[in-house]
Amino acid sequence: MLFVVSVAALVYAGALFNGFVYDDVQLVVENPWLRSWSGLANAFKHPLFPSDDGPTPVTARGPAASYFRPLAHVLFFSLQAVFGLEAWGFHLVLLLLHAAVCALVLWLLRACLKAREAGASSSAEWGALVGALLFAVHPVHTESVAWVSGCMDVAATLLVMLAVRLMVSGPSSWGRGMGAGLLWGAGLLFKEVAVVFPWVLWATDRAVGGLVSPPGLKGWVRRYAPLGVGALAYAALRLNAVGLSVPLEGSEGRAGLYPVHLLALMGKLGGKLFWPHPLVVTIPTQVPPLASEVVVGSVLLLLLAGVLWRAWRVSPALFAGGVWLLAPLLPVFLMQLRGVEAYAERFLYLPSVGFCLLLAVGVKWLLERWPGHQRALGLAAGGVVVVFSALTMARVPDWRDDISLWEDTLAKTPDEPSIYAYLGASYLKARRVEEAVAPLQVAAEALPHLYQPQSDLAVAYALLGRMDLAIPQLERVHSLRPKEPVVLHNLGLALRKSGRLEEAVERFRAVLKLAPRRADSHLELGRTLLQLGRPAEAVAPLEEALRLRPDSAPARDGLQKARLAAGAAP
Numbered sequence: 001m002l003f004v005v006s007v008a009a010l011v012y013a014g015a016l017f018n019g020f021v022y023d024d025v026q027l028v029v030e031n032p033w034l035r036s037w038s039g040l041a042n043a044f045k046h047p048l049f050p051s052d053d054g055p056t057p058v059t060a061r062g063p064a065a066s067y068f069r070p071l072a073h074v075l076f077f078s079l080q081a082v083f084g085l086e087a088w089g090f091h092l093v094l095l096l097l098h099a100a101v102c103a104l105v106l107w108l109l110r111a112c113l114k115a116r117e118a119g120a121s122s123s124a125e126w127g128a129l130v131g132a133l134l135f136a137v138h139p140v141h142t143e144s145v146a147w148v149s150g151c152m153d154v155a156a157t158l159l160v161m162l163a164v165r166l167m168v169s170g171p172s173s174w175g176r177g178m179g180a181g182l183l184w185g186a187g188l189l190f191k192e193v194a195v196v197f198p199w200v201l202w203a204t205d206r207a208v209g210g211l212v213s214p215p216g217l218k219g220w221v222r223r224y225a226p227l228g229v230g231a232l233a234y235a236a237l238r239l240n241a242v243g244l245s246v247p248l249e250g251s252e253g254r255a256g257l258y259p260v261h262l263l264a265l266m267g268k269l270g271g272k273l274f275w276p277h278p279l280v281v282t283i284p285t286q287v288p289p290l291a292s293e294v295v296v297g298s299v300l301l302l303l304l305a306g307v308l309w310r311a312w313r314v315s316p317a318l319f320a321g322g323v324w325l326l327a328p329l330l331p332v333f334l335m336q337l338r339g340v341e342a343y344a345e346r347f348l349y350l351p352s353v354g355f356c357l358l359l360a361v362g363v364k365w366l367l368e369r370w371p372g373h374q375r376a377l378g379l380a381a382g383g384v385v386v387v388f389s390a391l392t393m394a395r396v397p398d399w400r401d402d403i404s405l406w407e408d409t410l411a412k413t414p415d416e417p418s419i420y421a422y423l424g425a426s427y428l429k430a431r432r433v434e435e436a437v438a439p440l441q442v443a444a445e446a447l448p449h450l451y452q453p454q455s456d457l458a459v460a461y462a463l464l465g466r467m468d469l470a471i472p473q474l475e476r477v478h479s480l481r482p483k484e485p486v487v488l489h490n491l492g493l494a495l496r497k498s499g500r501l502e503e504a505v506e507r508f509r510a511v512l513k514l515a516p517r518r519a520d521s522h523l524e525l526g527r528t529l530l531q532l533g534r535p536a537e538a539v540a541p542l543e544e545a546l547r548l549r550p551d552s553a554p555a556r557d558g559l560q561k562a563r564l565a566a567g568a569a570p
Contacts, residue, residue, distance in 0.1 A: 177226025185230025264289030324354025
């Protein structure tokens with residue numbers, strides 16, 4: 001076990017140099033719910049993504065408005081209390097969580113292969129070791145282990161496996177069942193994929209030969225009924241926070257042959273388990289699936305169905321592997337079938353437990369069938385582990401920061417305009433403004449009705465001093481969000497830099513009609529009026545700016561100048 005854990009830690013050690021990437025900014029760096037205990041309570045009342053004004057509207061996040069994962073916020077709150085905003089601390093804890101899952105995977109594989117029974121062959125132990133090592137180093141886990149927000153998949157998997165171990169490690173009892181039920185509920189509060197726990201527990205029970213006591217219906221009720229405590233607690237919290245909302249309707253209303261898209265998704269995801277290269281954060285949307293992906297997906301589903309059918313009575317361990325693989329993918333397939341683009345490599349973290357169990361069964365069978373070829377089989381298995389380890393170590397740095405992530409993603413999906421928007425925004429945030437313009441232009445042209453890339457492009461033009469481009473771009477952004485104070489404020493600043501002072505005054509006054517307490521807009525209105533030579537009019541907005549922000553030196557200096565110019569006492 002120590003060997004498996006050490007290999008996992010070594011292969012993913014590069015993640016300790018990664019920062020906060022993508023959703024980490026909203027969930028950790030700028031998360032208003034992490035500022036106090038009272039703020040943390042909001043995590044149990046709202047969907048996953050927070051904002052200063054409350055939960056993100058359904059229309060803004062689409063299916064994500066149905067994600068209810070409060071324990072992720074609790075984990076982030078705890079880590080922030082210990083490490084502040086030092087990203088390495090978050091990555092260290094995530095790495096330890098992954099190592100713990102690897103240890104439990106080794107236990108599960110041994111239990112299903114009966115590797116610890118008296119007289120068990122060494123082939124079972126070797127099969128379990130190979131499967132656990134593959135799980136520890138599999139490149140498809142990079143998204144979950146090297147990205148702070150990926151902790152939700154890792155934590156949910158850890159709690160599901162702990163619940164399974166608790167249940168199968170001893171005879172049935174209400175106490176054991178209640179404990180496993182609470183672990184299940186906690187897993188659900190990290191991520192909804194934990195809903196598969198009863199199915200994987202049942203399949204594991206069959207594989208390890210667990211017997212209910214007393215035999216019959218009473219024994220089964222005694223074993224499984226206490227699990228409901230976790231499900232009921234989760235259901236009550238979820239209903240209060242998001243109601244009956246589920247992420248099934250596509251926000252863009254895509255039309256297509258969804259069963260074909262489902263088969264293609266199986267091909268894309270399933271293929272990554274066998275050959276995890278290249279890995280990519282997202283894939284182009286609204287693109288017809290490739291015939292090769294549909295064929296691969298169809299073959300994989302047929303093979304998996306065949307394994308489940310054949311193994312039902314012949315090989316309980318093989319059957320358990322099929323259930324661990326397929327059950328967590330069913331919710332993903334349902335999302336895809338209903339038009340929600342459901343490709344993400346993190347979705348394979350829990351299913352890969354089943355994949356590794358199937359592999360372990362296969363290794364055990366090969367070693368028993370050809371005992372004279374153990375060295376060759378060992379070299380082949382070791383070679384796969386080494387290659388997968390190298391692919392993982394090469395992939396981990398892609399998650400170092402937003403620029404590295406989106407540059408890599410764009411190289412692999414050049415036809416997806418949203419990636420241009422993410423990359424341009426990352427350049428802009430890093431003040432690499434000249435590099436930001438080209439991708440933002442592509443995104444703005446391809447996504448004319450999307451606010452953020454249009455706004456980012458306007459900011460880039462303004463930072464470069466190209467007011468001739470910034471002003472018309474800001475007007476376009478204003479047409480998209482006519483009641484957005486920030487847009488009007490930026491437009492006022494751009495107009496003032498262009499010498500169009502009267503128009504700038506109009507924009508700042510329009511901002512203050514929408515947001516009367518916006519101190520910056522009061523300040524800039526006063527400054528603009530001073531430039532126009534109207535100091536008497538500038539006094540009132542500068543006084544209000546100073547009242548709203550008593551420590552504002554620009555407001556204090558501006559007010560003094562306005563009063564002096566107007567002939568009043570400074």
